[in-house]
Amino acid sequence: MSQTRLCSVLYMPGINQRAMDKAKTLDCDAVVFDLEDAVAPDRKAEAREMVQAQLAAGGYGERTLVVRANGLDTPWGEDDLRAFAGAERLCLPKVESAGQLAAARDLLGNEVMLWAMVETPSGVAEVEAICAAPGLEAILMGTTDLAYQLRIPHRADRLGLLYALSKCVNAARMHGTVALDGVFLDIRDAEAYRANCEHGRALGFDGKTLIHPSQIEAANAVFGVSEAQLEHARRVIAAWEAAEAAGKGVAVLDDRLVETMHVDEARRLLALTATA
Numbered sequence: 001m002s003q004t005r006l007c008s009v010l011y012m013p014g015i016n017q018r019a020m021d022k023a024k025t026l027d028c029d030a031v032v033f034d035l036e037d038a039v040a041p042d043r044k045a046e047a048r049e050m051v052q053a054q055l056a057a058g059g060y061g062e063r064t065l066v067v068r069a070n071g072l073d074t075p076w077g078e079d080d081l082r083a084f085a086g087a088e089r090l091c092l093p094k095v096e097s098a099g100q101l102a103a104a105r106d107l108l109g110n111e112v113m114l115w116a117m118v119e120t121p122s123g124v125a126e127v128e129a130i131c132a133a134p135g136l137e138a139i140l141m142g143t144t145d146l147a148y149q150l151r152i153p154h155r156a157d158r159l160g161l162l163y164a165l166s167k168c169v170n171a172a173r174m175h176g177t178v179a180l181d182g183v184f185l186d187i188r189d190a191e192a193y194r195a196n197c198e199h200g201r202a203l204g205f206d207g208k209t210l211i212h213p214s215q216i217e218a219a220n221a222v223f224g225v226s227e228a229q230l231e232h233a234r235r236v237i238a239a240w241e242a243a244e245a246a247g248k249g250v251a252v253l254d255d256r257l258v259e260t261m262h263v264d265e266a267r268r269l270l271a272l273t274a275t276a
Helices: 017-025 041-057 077-083 098-108 121-125 127-131 143-150 159-175 190-203 213-223 227-245 260-275
Strands: 008-013 030-034 064-068 089-092 113-118 136-141 178-181 207-210 251-253 256-258
Touching: 008 017, 008 064, 008 213, 017 030, 017 041, 030 041, 041 064, 041 077, 064 113, 077 098, 089 098, 098 113, 098 127, 113 121, 113 127, 121 127, 121 143, 121 159, 127 136, 127 159, 136 159, 143 159, 159 178, 159 190, 178 190, 190 213, 207 213, 227 251, 227 256, 227 260
Parallel strands: 008 030, 008 207, 030 064, 064 089, 089 113, 113 136, 136 178, 178 207
Antiparallel strands: 251 256
16 A cells, blocks of 8 residues: 555645635645536636646645546546646546546556546446556545435445445455545534544545545544554564564564564554655
């Protein structure tokens, strides 16, 4: 899996200059400039030019920047991909097959990293092949569209989505892909949103996609690495290295056996913090 920290991934409308500028000051890990759902059909070309200018101007620091294009099956998709062939990352909506990613790769070349929205039953069914596609860095759950297509009622425990969410996390882990949980729509209910983040973290997601700056803090807290976790990670590595130096076959920390997987996880957490 990529070692880039992606706890908080904020969608910004590609047609909203003020919002895109504001993102330069926010404590999110990534900004997704949205040319798809957030832009009306008659303003697609205008938004494309605005996002091009925004990327050229820079000013986002270490934040990961992504452009969410329109699908290749729309009148704007091919123009979007050609316009951003020089970008670092491009997100494709409603991905339902590895073939869609291959078609995008043919237009983009091999330098652009791809993110894939999984937001339909077909996308969930093909998620393992999608995650195995060359150049794919992340999958993003489109839980709103997915719930609609599955005819699932809204529930705080997301019962009807559990199969899809867990399957996508499993596929991401199989292929070293980042897995990002879907958005939470009620920006006024901070308590329910925090619980939704905790639920996503418990399912194994690496971070949360967001629709409003007010959601950043909780996402960073829930999906981030605490100082206590970092200290424990350092102690795990120290115990392992001390055991190796002493020629011991096992390491023990706080009366618990330390195995290779614990050391790997400790190093992953430290690497995430280093890139934050």
